[in-house]
Amino acid sequence: MTTLEDRLKNPVWYALQETHNKFLIEYDGVQFYNPEINNFGSFFQANKTLDAADKYSKITDTFFFVSEKDTPAVHTDKIKLEKKINGCQMILDQLIEVDLIDEITPLTEKHIEEVYDLIWLVMPGFYQKRGFEMGKFFGIFKEGKLVAITGQRMQTNDFIEISSVVTHPNFTRRGLAKQLIYHTTKDILNDKKLPILHTNKGNAAIPLYEKLGFKYTRDMNWWLYKKL
Template sequence: MANLEEKLKNPVWYSLEDTHHPFLKTYDGVQFYKPDICIFGAFFDETKTENALNEYAKIAESFFLVSENQNPIINTNHVILERKIDGCQMVLEKLVAVENTEDIVLLTEKHIDEVYDLIWLVMPGFYQKKSFYMGKFYGIFKENKLVSITGQRMQTNDFIEISSVVTHPDYTKRGYAKQLISYVTKDILKEKKLPILHTNKGNPAIPLYEKLGYKITRDMNWWLFRRK
């Protein structure tokens, strides 16, 4: 059985092996989420990726493979590499206390459209509406409008990833994301799991994450492919 460190090296794979196994779609040693849930895939053996990508492209127009340092092999007759996102993994080192001045709400299925619309407003392109079912989402409302959210995404029995940190452009610079990340971090710790997150290298939000007690631990690269 893989230990925590091994799982963190391949978080998509082990999430699908564990908590998110109901969302699994597999092709000969390459594991993907069902595309209506999430468009991420993972692998150990890069020689398996060529055929798997060809097959997954039949049901998903665009999608990612996530890896620490391996380079997937592709068949350019069927799939093209749109871009590689140089990312990093951050892991909570020490919880930093944050004053909570806002009413933070656990979102329910009735908020699924609002969550989707807010994420696509700020970060269009890759969030699937049913990604809501990957974990808990929390939000801040102003004048009955959802203006800031933070959610959970990949997870196993020993870690949970914080994701979908999004604030409406009209409500930024008010500390909403800081409070939400802190709140979700503490919620994960209550489950006796390790909070982690992923971001692209150079993201201006990294200093905020570091102030909240997270540290960069490894590269985590996102290969974005598109059906040809």
């Protein structure tokens, strides 16, 4: 029987086994998202990632392997490691109440371009437009312009990950991200699932997550690879 703890230790794997199974691409026991949605990969046996990475790199130029402890293997004459991100996983311990001052809007398909543009403005590089299909997105508008968002990314039967926490540079330090994370967390709790999130160690946002009731659970590392 697969437990919540099992799923948390390998979130990409179990998201693709469960809620996001429709996005699954599998090579020899290694699982990846359809790269039009997301470019994350997962594994249990690192020796199997050699050939699987070769096959996946034929349909995407860059991709991540996500793992708590194990190190993936690749053919270095075909694929190079761009960087390793030392990340961590946080889960909700006890939600701390927040006053919602700004109107929070559920985002729909008509907002896809705005979501994409805002994420690429603040965090250029990896978000795909079809990433919007992974879960719900919420936003705050100012003068008709989308200036802050939160979204949902990996999902299983037990948890939903909060991601895409982005605020336009002209609207930071106004508590928009705090309100959006709180709202998204409550929405996940209403679905009777555990809110989780991932971030890099040392991220300046970690104290905010902690103030909202999240706590560190484990390391979660991200290896970014690029096809040669």
